[in-house]
């Protein structure tokens with residue numbers, strides 16, 4: 508394989524790059540057809556194999572961390588579709604995280620990008636208080652007529668990224684503020700802790716409420732530990748290892764493992780990150796669909812007469828290898844007609860903040876999903892990750908489609924007769 512990138516000796520040590528893991532790649536190329544950035548560009552350097560080659564070049568000191576190399580690492584969606592396709596077991600998600608951490612410590616990204624990213628990730632996403640204040644301000648903006656005025660003024664046109672973020676934001680529900688414990692509503696089968704996420708309580712109250720409903724209807728007492736923090740996935744994906752580690756330490760203190768049978772999470776991205784925490788905590792983490800499927804679902808009785816397309820979140824399918832459980836839960840709902848959205852295993856282009864940092868590629872990938880939704884005539888799309896819910900929801904609104912975009916637990920809660928009054 509060749510690359511047109513200039514090669515020069517710089518630092519001869521791999522630094523934070525997991526050099527040994529790069530050697531697992533045998534260059535077979537079986538991952539290439541599964542990689543969205545390769546599919547769209549046809550460039551070897553925008554493929555998993557090409558990126559691993561670049562990582563190895565940097566680790567061996569043959570290649571400098573110049574702009575083209577760093578941009579390829581962030582052009583990657585970290586969707587991990589290449590991992591599912593790889594016969595050699597290459598841990599690509601881990602590799603790209605180590606590479607981005609190396610880029611970060613060497614200061615190889617533009618200073619302003621790095622500092623702005625730090626500010627948002629550490630001071631807003633990492634701080635429940637700041638998140639609450641920000642979402643409160645956004646609710647005020649949406650509900651008190653400011654949104655209408657700002658959109659009419661055309662001011663947002665001056666800042667395309669901000670304009671896109673503003674359009675992506677769905678109408679915000681009231682925030683999710685549950686009690687510390689919700690008792691089981693069926694013969695008790697155990698006690699679980701709910702990892703409620705950082706953005707989910709602010710943007711997706713109905714999903715968190717539905718998660719509690721389906722758990723207690725299945726006989727689980729649910730504890731919601733106070734002061735839990737962001738899982739750190741966004742920090743790791745951006746190369747901020749120290750920020751992620753700080754959040755991990757805080758979360759470990761909030762979830763005393765002896766007190767729960769499991770830590771249940773409803774966000775695929777958070778679940779994938781939590782399952783990679785060092786130590787015991789990772790073993791206790793279950794996606795809500797996985798937990799209910801393994802425990803044995805109490806059959807729901809209320810019909811939900813909808814044609815539902817299921818779309819796999821990358822971090823559930825490729826990151827956690829959970830594919831059957833959400834489908835089994837949805838199939839258990841009376842009246843619901845389930846089918847896979849064509850291209851279900853492909854990334855929707857949401858990928859955390861990718862839709863804002865790489866709007867062009869993100870839009871291309873979203874267009875594929877919207878075309879598939881339109882072609883199937885689905886009444887609803889079910890997917891279990893906040894970034895996918897935001898991205899597909901945005902695409903559906905922009906396309907003017909009358910399609911619900913929901914988390915599988917929301918449909919399940921309906922089939923149990925609706926959400927609890929919590």
Ligand code: SF4
Nearest residue numbers: 542583584586587589
């Ligand atoms: S993580 Fe996704 S975008 Fe990145 S190299 Fe793998 S398949 Fe391609």
Ligand code: SF4
Nearest residue numbers: 532533535536538593
């Ligand atoms: S499938 Fe695996 S071993 Fe083959 S090129 Fe891709 S990453 Fe390397």
